[in-house]
Amino acid sequence: MQTVLRPFVPSDRDAVNRVAQAAFAQYEHHYQDWPSFNEGIGRMADLSEVAELLVAEVDGDIAGAVVHVGPGSPRSAIFPQEWSVIRMLVVAPGYRGHGVGRQLVAACLRAAMRDGAPAIGLHTSPIMASALRMYTGIGFTRDCDLDPIRGVPYGRYMLPQAGFQAALERLS
Numbered sequence: 001m002q003t004v005l006r007p008f009v010p011s012d013r014d015a016v017n018r019v020a021q022a023a024f025a026q027y028e029h030h031y032q033d034w035p036s037f038n039e040g041i042g043r044m045a046d047l048s049e050v051a052e053l054l055v056a057e058v059d060g061d062i063a064g065a066v067v068h069v070g071p072g073s074p075r076s077a078i079f080p081q082e083w084s085v086i087r088m089l090v091v092a093p094g095y096r097g098h099g100v101g102r103q104l105v106a107a108c109l110r111a112a113m114r115d116g117a118p119a120i121g122l123h124t125s126p127i128m129a130s131a132l133r134m135y136t137g138i139g140f141t142r143d144c145d146l147d148p149i150r151g152v153p154y155g156r157y158m159l160p161q162a163g164f165q166a167a168l169e170r171l172s
Contacts, residue, residue: 001058001098003058003098003099005057005104005107008048008065012055013045016053016055019092020041020090022093023090023092023093024038024090025038027128027152030127031152032151037150047067047087048067053065054067056091058095061092063092064089064091064095065104066087066108067087068085068087068112070112071084076123079121083120084115084121085120086108089104089122091104102134109171110168119158119161122140123155124154125153126153137170138170138171140167141159142155142157143156
């Protein structure tokens with residue numbers, strides 16, 4: 001399976017939004033007000049207007065996507081302005097277990113290096129066990145608890161710049 005990572009283009013909009021909703025569907029029973037939450041997830045492509053949206057394509061299909069928010073770009077107040085941020089890592093259920101997520105995270109790490117970020121952060125939840133294992137396995141550490149999102153607990157995780165290269169090596 002050959003995965004091609006590339007920047008989002010407007011014609012990807014519907015496919016990216018569908019993949020985001022499919023990727024989060026397994027958590028439907030965890031979130032309060034799922035219909036509203038799912039509607040928001042289904043607008044993932046809108047993030048391309050304020051950040052770098054990358055897609056993973058396999059045989060012409062969008063298999064996954066991620067958003068890299070560079071230093072100084074608009075972001076949630078939970079992240080320092082000078083950090084890079086990984087947002088909305090999504091992989092279509094049929095493409096899980098093939099390294100698509102790992103490749104997308106590696107692309108974000110390379111972007112953080114390119115941008116000179118002193119750290120890269122993300123927020124995730126224990127219910128997202130596979131993603132959390134990947135993040136902590138490459139060196140991210142939980143640095144604070146966050147307010148729950150629609151009833152689901154979240155934490156902020158970060159990786160300092162000194163760990164970027166080692167994380168990339170663990171992802172390869």
